[in-house]
Amino acid sequence: MSDNLLEAIGVSKSFPGVKALSNVNLQLGRGEIHGLMGENGAGKSTLIKAITGVYPRDNGQILLDGVEIHPTSPLDAEALGISTVFQEVNLLNNLSVAENLAIGRQPTKKTGTLDWKKMNEDARRILQKFEIDIDVTELLGNYSIAIQQMVAIARALELDSKLLILDEPTSSLNLDEVEKLFKQMRRLKEEGHSIIFVTHFLDQVFEITDKITVLRNGEYVGLFNTADMTKMDLVSKLMGKEIDELHEFEKLSKEQKHKEHQEVLLETEKLGKNGYMAPIDIDIAKGDIVGLGGLLGSGRTEIAKMLFGLVHTDNGGLKIKGIHSKIRSPKQALMNQLALCPEDRKEESIIPDLSVKENIILALQVKQGWFKPLSAKKKEEIAQKYIDLLNIKTPSSEQAIKNLSGGNQQKVIVARWLATNPNVLIVDEPTRGIDVGAKTEIQKLLLKLSGEGMGVLFISSEIEEVVRCSNKVYILQDRKVVNELHDDQINEQQIMHAIAAKGDS
């Protein structure tokens, strides 16, 4: 019998245009709680999905008890003894809590009919372990996400698997609930089960895990003993320092960072929304690249959504070029010369069946209004202009955007917004999940645009790019702006300190 329960050796996985995992390892001992860490796009979920058979891996081995496995679906993995709670709760809101725990293996009476009484009793007993006292006959959908998450975990635990994978299970739990979950995790550990725990909460990792595997950009950073690490160590492992081949590029950005005082393009005054984002005061001036630093869930995207009218703020206001403006919809944001390349390319940006050209001119057309359609010639001109400018690799402007690689899709979306000639460009994770080449191209572009006088709000979970590009960084924690760094203060050490400050202070 092997020492390790699960071992992944050199696992790789590519999607069209993206290398999601490249040569990644994982070693999980018996009775071990193992933290799997990494920023967005680091490949955590892809690795989990490769282990649980959601996707087949391209290369590498996955050994369970020393035997190579090839699960073809999460169900298949479950049969092998690997049960998983995925990030999005995969339960049935239309059924009762008890049924969600039992479905597929419901207790039956001698007659073969369902034994609801026993099912409900079982459910109460199971949830008691989590000290959850709820009406198990009520529909799951009527409970909070936290309860739903706990039910999902309870269901997975009931399978009595050798290995339990929890993908971001705590993101919607409060402290109390997290404690209850940890108690269960410790119990399982004592019983000899192993757990892979994916999270982005540093405190939790240090509290519960024995070992940590860190991934960055689809690559394996290393395996560490939790006890040997400081929080600072972990943050630097997570954020990493890519080997930067582009010294010239660094110079360019350094030159730009020392700028004269410029006209303020966008300024917020205590802009906030209750329970969503604490009031913020930020400003973006001409030629600025303003970075937002903070871990996942700290409020980076929330700021973008407030500025762009996607959520309705309930206090404070904002000024555009010194004039108080109300932005209640993306259309108004657009008319106020704002632009937003959203975080989720698939859900929020691309219109899959439409051509590259149509995707590019979409926002410009909206800005022009219903009665000033762009001529076919003009559309083609604009599309060609940006295809050349941004070096978008596509057979033609007529190609459906869904057939492009992630990086090129992202460029098309940037083009969509550049075409509207914005004063302020908000980019939310513009380089996530795209290859290195496209990444530096996009970074260069942002620098070029700011050099031309555009204000850029740059949201990224990769600290080097923030450092490399920004001349001002706001530090976020828990949906609050907690710090502000300028020009020379902006380096990785400072930012990491500021981000990690919370727990240590």
Next chain:
Amino acid sequence: MDKTKKPLPSIVWPLAALGLILLFNLIFTDGFFSITIKNGHLFGSLIDILKRCSPTMIMAVAMTYVIATSGIDISIGSILAISGSVAALLVWGGNTSYLSAGADVQPAALFFIIVVPLLVSMVLGAFNGLMVSVVGLQPFIATLILMVAGRGMAQLLTGGKVLNFSHKGFEFVGRGYLLGIPFPFIIAVLVIALAALLTKLTPMGLYIQAVGGNKTASHYSGINTRMVIFLVYIFSGFCAGIAGLILTSDITGADAGFMGLYMELDAILAVVIGGTAMSGGKYNLKGTIVGVLIIQSLTTTILTRGVPPEYTLLVKAVVVLAVLIIQSKRTSDFIEKTTAKVSKAGAA
């Protein structure tokens, strides 16, 4: 370096099907392609197809846009009946007392006979649009309401009877010929032209596909997604209204109980056969036109060949299924796999 073959345009399959039907007739049906002129009107099987398919064509054009927004409108058969009933009622001057007494009736002006039903239809379309875009109902359910209630309303208007009439001016809509061509077909061409103009000369066409393809992204891009959906359903109502005028005028009567019954299904079918996916996001207007022609020429072929008309539905069922299966992902995957294997084998 790039080996990606250009995929066949999606219109190829429907065109091939239409071609097959016509080819069949060219070989086996005598005189199918002959067009003669009688009293300055064109006559022949082909002309007959064009005339008969016009009402469905008009509704299918609108349905194409509705489906492209990832919606559906099953109320158009009922809206058609309401439009026709209003028109018939207006021909009778707005009352049905003639049915009991031989009273004199004063027909409304032709302008009103045409315009009022169309306005009514657009209002009904607006109701659908409101239910889908603002209230946020599932399109099927939203339009089911009017599908059920609308037919009752049409019958209420006609007093549950078949309203026959005679009105030289209005009869031209469904029975007239202009330059030898059946007038309904001219209307259909005009509607297609109007639709093409609206979608090409304004950004509407782009917005419809954007909303159907990704509503969130469309919203993020500043598109007023509710307005787009709302307008599409109004247009659908409008087109059903026109089809109602044509049918009523053609049979010089409004049979509120049966007019347009199941026509919404034919329209949807034509759209799907034409290559527009029911999931929305992309429309194929040319495909829809071909789809309508396929259904009608199939029917006409069966009729002219002396095959009992009862076989029409069976043939339709088979054709629909065949088209559906050919367009399915599983089939395209299968074809891809086998061609890959074949080319591999060829290379080796």
Next chain:
Amino acid sequence: MISAAKLGFSRRNLPIIATMTVFVVLYMIGGMTFRGFLTNRVFFNLLTDNAVLGITAVGMTFVIFTGGIDLSVASVVSTTAMIVAVMTQAGVPNLFVIICAILFGTLLGLVMGFIIHYFDAPAFIVTLSGQFFARGFGYILSLDSVPIQYDFYQKASSFGIRIGNGKLTLPAIILLVVIALGIFISKKTKLGRNIYALGGNEQSALLMGLPVGKTKIIVYTMSGFCASLAGFVYTFYTLSGYGLAAIGLEMDAIASAVIGGTLMTGGYGTIFGTLIGTLIQGVIKTIISFHGELSAYWIKIFVGGMLLSFILLQRVFVAGSGKRD
């Protein structure tokens, strides 16, 4: 905390409570307006007259539970009756006639379910071509009305258990049995729960290890079976088969389900609700026929109005169902 559920008034019961209330109110309106309305006879006639719709609607409801739709049911009803008529005319033994009739819809449902699952094809279009197929097949059997001569059908049409001045007829009994079976399947069997699970979230159901494909196929088969059974029952009234019969019945069946509180998106609803939804349509018909001066088309207007109000009610109910901790 006193849970609302303990008071027997959970939000989740709201649609069915609303439906029941409407049914009772309509029935009372009928009772107060017309003499002889509140009699056993009227009530049992309600069951008898709506048996075909009710039986069809049970199958339809199961399909809608999964988030699907079956547009073929009306033509299956009509063609099943036609099959019975044509086969009896040919002198085929009655047992064989019944088996063939029931098999017709069941097999058609099976095939449609298979195509929907295997080709991942839209249920709307697949069952629409099923509709064409069944209707077309009926026309081929005969374009005219074909009378049914067998004694069995004459007897079946006059059979009934007297209760007061009412009569529990064979169609009513079959309706009640189908409803009871439907309730049993939906609540007491794994199949029933899998059907709800499928409609709740197909992806989740798959990840939870439920037999999604099999369930889908079974549901369309069940709907086909119900439609065929309804077609068979239909012959007790008409004692004939006619190709144009039962036109538009599929929409009435959908209306029964929706009025009964079933959500078209799938996952929510009850078979009992469908019975009430059917009976509400029946009461409307009865009231209008008692009234005498209101024409039949008012039924459609009322049913449409009912649909609108129930859907809006559900909308409010869904939007208003706040999360609890």
